[in-house]
Amino acid sequence: MRVYLCDADELARPWSEMLSVLKDIKGVQIEYPQPVRWSEGEYQYAPDNGEGKTRIAGKSLVILHATPEIDELRKDEDEWKVRAKWLQDRDIWTLIISGAPISKGVQISDLIYRRAAKVTKDAAKPDKVFMVCLRRFVEKLVTTEKADWRVVEPDPYPPNLVALYLLLVAENRASLRELPEHFRTKLTESAMREYEEWFSDLDDAFPSHSGSEGQRKFLKKLFIRVAGGEG
Amino acid sequence: MNALTPWNIECTGSQCGDSLRHSWLRNQVLNKSDDDILFLRQSGPWRALDLEFPLRVQETLRLSCVIADAFSPTQLFEREPLVCLPVECRDMLLTAVQEAYLEGFLAGEVRDNLRTAASKLSKSLSAMSSVWHDLSDPPGTKLLAAWRCVKCDAETLLAELEKLPRGVVLP
Numbered sequence: 001m002r003v004y005l006c007d008a009d010e011l012a013r014p015w016s017e018m019l020s021v022l023k024d025i026k027g028v029q030i031e032y033p034q035p036v037r038w039s040e041g042e043y044q045y046a047p048d049n050g051e052g053k054t055r056i057a058g059k060s061l062v063i064l065h066a067t068p069e070i071d072e073l074r075k076d077e078d079e080w081k082v083r084a085k086w087l088q089d090r091d092i093w094t095l096i097i098s099g100a101p102i103s104k105g106v107q108i109s110d111l112i113y114r115r116a117a118k119v120t121k122d123a124a125k126p127d128k129v130f131m132v133c134l135r136r137f138v139e140k141l142v143t144t145e146k147a148d149w150r151v152v153e154p155d156p157y158p159p160n161l162v163a164l165y166l167l168l169v170a171e172n173r174a175s176l177r178e179l180p181e182h183f184r185t186k187l188t189e190s191a192m193r194e195y196e197e198w199f200s201d202l203d204d205a206f207p208s209h210s211g212s213e214g215q216r217k218f219l220k221k222l223f224i225r226v227a228g229g230e231g
Numbered sequence: 232m233n234a235l236t237p238w239n240i241e242c243t244g245s246q247c248g249d250s251l252r253h254s255w256l257r258n259q260v261l262n263k264s265d266d267d268i269l270f271l272r273q274s275g276p277w278r279a280l281d282l283e284f285p286l287r288v289q290e291t292l293r294l295s296c297v298i299a300d301a302f303s304p305t306q307l308f309e310r311e312p313l314v315c316l317p318v319e320c321r322d323m324l325l326t327a328v329q330e331a332y333l334e335g336f337l338a339g340e341v342r343d344n345l346r347t348a349a350s351k352l353s354k355s356l357s358a359m360s361s362v363w364h365d366l367s368d369p370p371g372t373k374l375l376a377a378w379r380c381v382k383c384d385a386e387t388l389l390a391e392l393e394k395l396p397r398g399v400v401l402p
Contacts, residue, residue: 157238
């Protein structure tokens with residue numbers, strides 16, 4: 001599968017540098033079609049290798065920036081919508097990355113997702129959480145040939161795990177015999193799944209995630225409560 | 232404040248705090264230089280100073296009044312999965328969780344600090360507003376002195392807002 005890394009981020013760093021995490025994925029061929037050109041009534045991605053224009057086609061993923069650092073495209077902030085539609089019409093998966101601090105991304109269609117990625121002034125500190133999510137998303141896309149956008153932007157927190165924690169806090173203070181058994185069973189099962197998802201490879205996935213210290217503290221308190229202590 | 236806020240789960244307190252910090256203090260007050268203020272004054276009334284800033288002060292004072300509820304984990308009982316519980320059971324859990332949360336969250340101290348800082352900024356904004364319309368101060372000497380007081384008090388309030396938790400506080 002081809003992955004086309006177009007544009008650059010808001011500090012004009014090309015995605016080819018920012019998204020180097022994709023380089024080692026088996027079955028992925030990365031293309032850097034710079035620059036984007038509007039020609040003959042459509043966008044074409046012309047590489048600078050002198051071999052002529054390469055058109056994006058077939059099973060491929062295109063990663064665009066919402067506001068690319070390309071003069072001819074900066075005239076209109078909504079330009080990405082035009083480009084996304086062009087790709088949508090050709091059944092091409094498209095991930096649009098925005099530097100704006102939107103709290104949650106938007107799934108525009110089955111084929112298109114728009115999410116924020118933190119842009120820092122220090123090029124050595126890319127958005128590591130995003131990088132991990134992106135790598136997982138592309139790996140899954142290659143294997144299943146289905147775009148699971150939840151992987152590129154998972155839920156902001158594990159609601160069942162947090163609910164289980166609150167339940168245990170409450171149980172420590174009051175008798176809760178009235179709690180429906182089916183609710184407890186379902187909650188515990190869902191919380192276990194979330195635990196696997198969030199914590200099984202925490203060190204690998206989120207080595208510098210700002211919340212990881214708080215998450216570890218939460219996990220420790222949760223374990224103490226599960227073990228019957230006060231936490 | 233050493234609050235347990237894994238994932239910075241969004242809540243009314245964090246939304247309000249973020250907005251006051253980012254949209255008001257940083258991007259409407261602290262980013263203005265003396266030259267910006269002199270330029271704005273030449274251009275006539277400053278709508279934000281007259282209308283918006285007093286509302287932001289009120290918003291801060293409102294937040295200080297409801298600080299405990301604004302970061303309470305009881306907000307999670309309005310979301311899945313806890314919202315699915317039978318009402319009686321949910322209320323019982325909620326009460327127990329709220330008690331545990333209040334034992335660890337020093338709401339009184341946070342409220343008082345926030346209120347003091349907001350009131351101080353409110354006074355310096357009022358003084359600034361009076362000087363803004365004072366035509367006997369053409370070089371803007373009084374205006375800039377008043378503006379520096381505003382910025383100083385805005386820094387203090389920002390520091391208090393920075394101390395707020397960034398999401399739901401778990402007990």
